[in-house]
Amino acid sequence: MAKEKPGIPKGTRDFDPLEISRREYIFDTIRKVYQLHGFRPIETPAMEMLSTLMGKYGEEGDRLIFRILNSGDFTAKIDDEVWQTKDASKLSPMLSEKALRYDLTVPFARYVVQHQHKITFPFKRYQIQPVWRADRPQKGRYREFFQCDADVIGSDSLVNEAEFIKIIDEVFSALNIRVAIKVNNRKILAGLAEYIGYPDAITDITTAIDKLDKIGLEKVLEELTERGLSSAAIEKLKPVLQVTGTIQEKLDHLDAVLESSSTGSKGLDEMRQLFDIIAVTPVNSAVELDLTLARGLNYYTGAIIEVKSQDVLMGSICGGGRYDDLTGIFGLNDVSGIGISFGADRIYDVMQSLSLFPDSVGTFSQLLAVNFGEKERNYCMPALEILRARGVRCELYPEPAKMKKQMQYADKNNIPFVLMAGDEEMEKGVFSLKNMRSGEQHTLELEQVITMVHAHNGE
RNA sequence: GUGACUGUAGCUCAGCAGGUUAGAGCACCAGAUUGUGGUUCUGGGGGUCGUGGGUUCGAAUCCCAUCAGUCACCCCA
Numbered sequence: 001m002a003k004e005k006p007g008i009p010k011g012t013r014d015f016d017p018l019e020i021s022r023r024e025y026i027f028d029t030i031r032k033v034y035q036l037h038g039f040r041p042i043e044t045p046a047m048e049m050l051s052t053l054m055g056k057y058g059e060e061g062d063r064l065i066f067r068i069l070n071s072g073d074f075t076a077k078i079d080d081e082v083w084q085t086k087d088a089s090k091l092s093p094m095l096s097e098k099a100l101r102y103d104l105t106v107p108f109a110r111y112v113v114q115h116q117h118k119i120t121f122p123f124k125r126y127q128i129q130p131v132w133r134a135d136r137p138q139k140g141r142y143r144e145f146f147q148c149d150a151d152v153i154g155s156d157s158l159v160n161e162a163e164f165i166k167i168i169d170e171v172f173s174a175l176n177i178r179v180a181i182k183v184n185n186r187k188i189l190a191g192l193a194e195y196i197g198y199p200d201a202i203t204d205i206t207t208a209i210d211k212l213d214k215i216g217l218e219k220v221l222e223e224l225t226e227r228g229l230s231s232a233a234i235e236k237l238k239p240v241l242q243v244t245g246t247i248q249e250k251l252d253h254l255d256a257v258l259e260s261s262s263t264g265s266k267g268l269d270e271m272r273q274l275f276d277i278i279a280v281t282p283v284n285s286a287v288e289l290d291l292t293l294a295r296g297l298n299y300y301t302g303a304i305i306e307v308k309s310q311d312v313l314m315g316s317i318c319g320g321g322r323y324d325d326l327t328g329i330f331g332l333n334d335v336s337g338i339g340i341s342f343g344a345d346r347i348y349d350v351m352q353s354l355s356l357f358p359d360s361v362g363t364f365s366q367l368l369a370v371n372f373g374e375k376e377r378n379y380c381m382p383a384l385e386i387l388r389a390r391g392v393r394c395e396l397y398p399e400p401a402k403m404k405k406q407m408q409y410a411d412k413n414n415i416p417f418v419l420m421a422g423d424e425e426m427e428k429g430v431f432s433l434k435n436m437r438s439g440e441q442h443t444l445e446l447e448q449v450i451t452m453v454h455a456h457n458g459e
Numbered sequence: 460g461u462g463a464c465u466g467u468a469g470c471u472c473a474g475c476a477g478g479u480u481a482g483a484g485c486a487c488c489a490g491a492u493u494g495u496g497g498u499u500c501u502g503g504g505g506g507u508c509g510u511g512g513g514u515u516c517g518a519a520u521c522c523c524a525u526c527a528g529u530c531a532c533c534c535c536a
Contacts, residue, residue, distance in 0.1 A: 010528085060534050063460080103536090131536085136460090138530060145536065207534090295535090315535065343536030372494075407496035422494065436496070 011135070011143025018362050019348075023146075025361045026175065026344050026351070027128055030148045033170045034126040037163060039150050042125050044107040046132075050099040056106045056329070058203075058298045064133045066143075067096040100132040104149040105299075105326070105339055112153055112337075113330040121154030121335070128344075140314050140346050151339030153327070158270060161303045161322065162277040164340045168307055168318055169283035171342065176356050178310040179317070181283075182290040185271050186300050186321070188254065191264015192240060192291075195257055196233040204228070206294030209241060213292065217241065240291070247275060247289045254291075270302060286310075299323045305340060309350045317346045366453055367394040367417040368410040370403065379426050380419065383446055390450050394419075410436055417453055 008014065015023065031041075053065055075083075078094050085091075101107050104127045112119060128148045137143055150167065152160045165181060172179045193202040204227040212220050220241070221234050229237075243253050251268055258264030271289065278287065295304045302322030309317060320340030327335045351357055367387065369380040380396060387394045397406045410418050420432040425443065433449050434441040435456070444452065 007527090058534090064534080133535075135535070136533095137528095138532095141535070147536065317536070319536065341536065346536055370494085403494055404492080404496070409496090411496045418495080420494070432494090434495070439496090441495085 009143065011137035011141075013142065013144075017364065021361050021364070022351070022357050023344065023348060025357065026347055027146075027148065029174050030171050030342050030344070031126070031128065033167055033174070034150050036170075037124075037150075037167055039124045039126040042108075042111060042127055043129060044101070044104070044111055044127070046100055046130070047098045048101050048107055048110065050093070050097055052110050052330075053099050053102055053106060056299060056326075057102055061102060064135050065102050066100040066132045066134050067092070068098040068100065069096055070094075070098075101129075102133060103131050104129060104147050104341065105151065105323070108149070108151055108153075108339075109326040109337070110330055112335070113327050113332045116332060122152050122160075123154055124150070124152045126150040140349055142345055146344040148342040148344055149339055151337055153337035154335050155338075156336050158273050158277055158303075160338050161274050161305075164305065164320060164338065165278060165287060166281060166283060168305070168340065169285045171318075172307070173284055175347065175351065177317075177347070177350055177354070179285050179307050180310055181285050181287045182293045182306045182308070183271075183274070183287060184290055184293040184304050185267040186302055186304060187263045187267025187270065188258070188291065189267075189294065191258040191261035191267055192237065194261040194264065195240075196229070196236045198229060198233060201227070201229065203298070205237075209292045210294035212241065243291070250289050250291070267302075274303065295319060295321060299326050301325070302336075303338065312350045312353050314346055314350055316343070317350060318342045360457075362414050363416065365393050365395050365413060365415045366457065367392060367419055367449075368406070368413075368415045369394065369396045369419040369421075370406050371397040371400045372420075372422055373400045376421055376426065379421050383419070383421075383431065383449075386446060387450060387453075390454075392450060392453050416456055419449065 047068055050065070050067060054062055057064075074095060078091070082090055082094075108125065108127065112123065126149060128146065130144055130146050132144050135141060135143060150164070152163075165183070168179070168181055189206050190199070190202055193199050193205050196205075198205065205224065208220050208223045208227060211223070217238070221238065224234055224237070225231070240254070240257055243250050245253075251272060254264075254268055258268060275287075290306075293304060293306055295306060300321040301324040304321035305319060306316045307318035308314070318340060320338070322336065322338040324336045325333070326337060327333075369384055371377050371380075377396065377400070384394050384396055397409060407418065409415075416436055418434045418436060420434065421430075425431055428443075430443050430445055431449055432441055432443050433452060435452075442448075442452075
C-alpha cells in the first residue's frame with residue numbers, strides 16, 4: 001500500500017507549544033474577568049442531539065451543522081421506498097441523530113432546562129470550549145474554533161447588559177486591543193420594520209442593513225428592493241439609516257420615528273436605561289449605538305452587542321445579546337437570558353498581527369542543567385529537586401552531549417537560564433548560572449540561583 | 460451554495476516563449492570550536508515538480524480532468 005501523506009480536515013489546526021501558551025494567555029485573561037464578575041464554569045459534550053440544535057440558527061445555520069453519522073448497520077433499517085426518494089429531509093434523521101455543537105448558547109439553554117432543579121436563578125455561567133461549523137474556511141474563519149461564553153439566565157435586568165459591556169471592556173483592555181463596542185436592540189429593528197410597513201420582513205431588512213459599512217447605502221437600498229420592499233418603504237427607511245450624532249441625538253431622533261410602535265419604543269427605552277447604567281461606571285472602549293447592527297442568530301430579542309478591532313480588519317471578535325425565550329423551546333418558559341461570546345481564535349489573529357503577546361508567554365522551562373557526565377549529573381539532580389520545590393520550572397539535559405548541543409537546546413526552547421557544574425563548582429559546592437538573554441554568567445550558591453531566576457521571572 | 464486564484468525540498472519561493480543531472484534562501488545534520496548558544500565560514504542529507512490522462516522525439520513548463528489549498532461572496536466567532 002502506498003504511503004499516505006498525513007493531513008487534518010479543512011479548517012482545523014494543530015497548535016504548537018508557543019501557540020498553546022499564547023492561546024492559554026487569552027483564555028486565562030477572559031476566565032479571570034468572568035470569575036471576577038461572579039460567573040461559574042460548566043462544560044457540555046462536544047456532541048448534542050441533532051434535534052436540540054436544528055432550527056435554532058436559521059436556515060443557513062442548519063446547513064452548517066456538522067452531523068455525526070449513526071453507528072452500526074443503520075442503512076438496513078431504512079425502507080427501500082424512502083431510500084429511493086433520496087429525500088434528504090426524510091433520510092437525514094435516519095442517518096444521523098447526533099451533531100457537533102454549533103455554539104455554546106443553545107447547549108447552555110438545554111443544560112439549564114435539564115438541570116433547573118439544582119440551579120439557583122439568576123444563574124451566571126461561563127464556558128470555554130470548541131465549537132464546529134461546516135463553513136468554507138477563509139481568513140479568520142475556521143471549522144473548529146473556541147468560544148468563550150458567559151451568560152446570565154433568569155434575570156431581566158439591564159444591569160446584566162451593562163455588566164457584559166464592562167466585561168468586554170476589561171478583557172480587551174487587559175489584552176491591549178483597542179475595540180469598538182457596537183450596541184443595538186432587536187426591538188428597535190422590529191420597530192423600524194413596523195414603521196416602514198413590513199413588520200414581517202425584519203430578517204430581510206436587518207441582514208441588508210447589516211452590510212451598510214461594507215457596501216454603502218446605495219447597495220443596501222438596492223438589496224432591499226431585491227428583497228421585495230416598496231420604494232415608498234425604502235424612502236422612509238433611508239433617512240433613519242443616515243442619522244448621525246451622539247447616542248442621545250440618535251435616540252431622540254428615533255423617538256419620533258418609532259412613537260407608533262410599542263415594541264420600538266420599548267427598545268429605545270431599554271437603550272436609554274442601558275446607557276444610564278453604563279454611565280455609573282464608565283468604560284475605556286468606544287461604545288456606539290449602531291442601528292445597522294443586526295446579527296444573524298435568530299434567537300436574539302433584545303440588546304445585541306458586537307465588538308470589532310479598531311486596528312485590524314477582521315470580522316467581529318466578540319458578540320452577544322439577549323434572548324427571551326431560548327429555554328421555552330425546551331419547555332422552560334418565562335426565563336430570559338443574555339450572553340456574550342469571545343472568539344478566541346480571531347482574538348489570537350488580531351494580537352498576532354499587532355504583536356501584542358508578551359515575551360514571557362513563550363517561556364516554559366526556566367532553567368536547563370547541563371549534563372557533563374554521571375558525577376556532575378548526580379550533583380545537579382538534588383539541586384533541581386530543590387529548585388522545583390521553590391517553584392522553578394527546570395530540567396536536566398538527559399545525555400552528556402556536547403556543550404554546543406545542550407546550549408542550542410536551551411536557546412531553541414527559549415530557556416532563559418543554563419546551570420552548569422563541573423569539577424571546580426562541585427568542589428566549592430556552587431553552580432555557574434548563565435543568563436541566555438544577556439550572556440552574563442555568575443558563580444552562585446543555590447539560594448542565589450533561585451533568587452536570580454525568580455527575579456527574571458518578575459520583570 | 461457561488462466565484463477567482465495557486466499547487467516545485469520541512470517552510471518561503473525561483474525556474475516555465477517545451478531541450479543535459481530541477482535551483483536559492485531559511486530550517487535540518489556534521490565540522491571549523493573536547494566547558495559556552497543566538498554571529499560567521501565549510502561540507503552534507505532531503506524533490507516520482509499535487510494526482511491521472513493527453514499533445515510531443517522530448518513536459519515542472521502546453522491542454523484536459525481530478526484532488527488539495529488560499530481568498531472573496533453568502534453567513535458568521
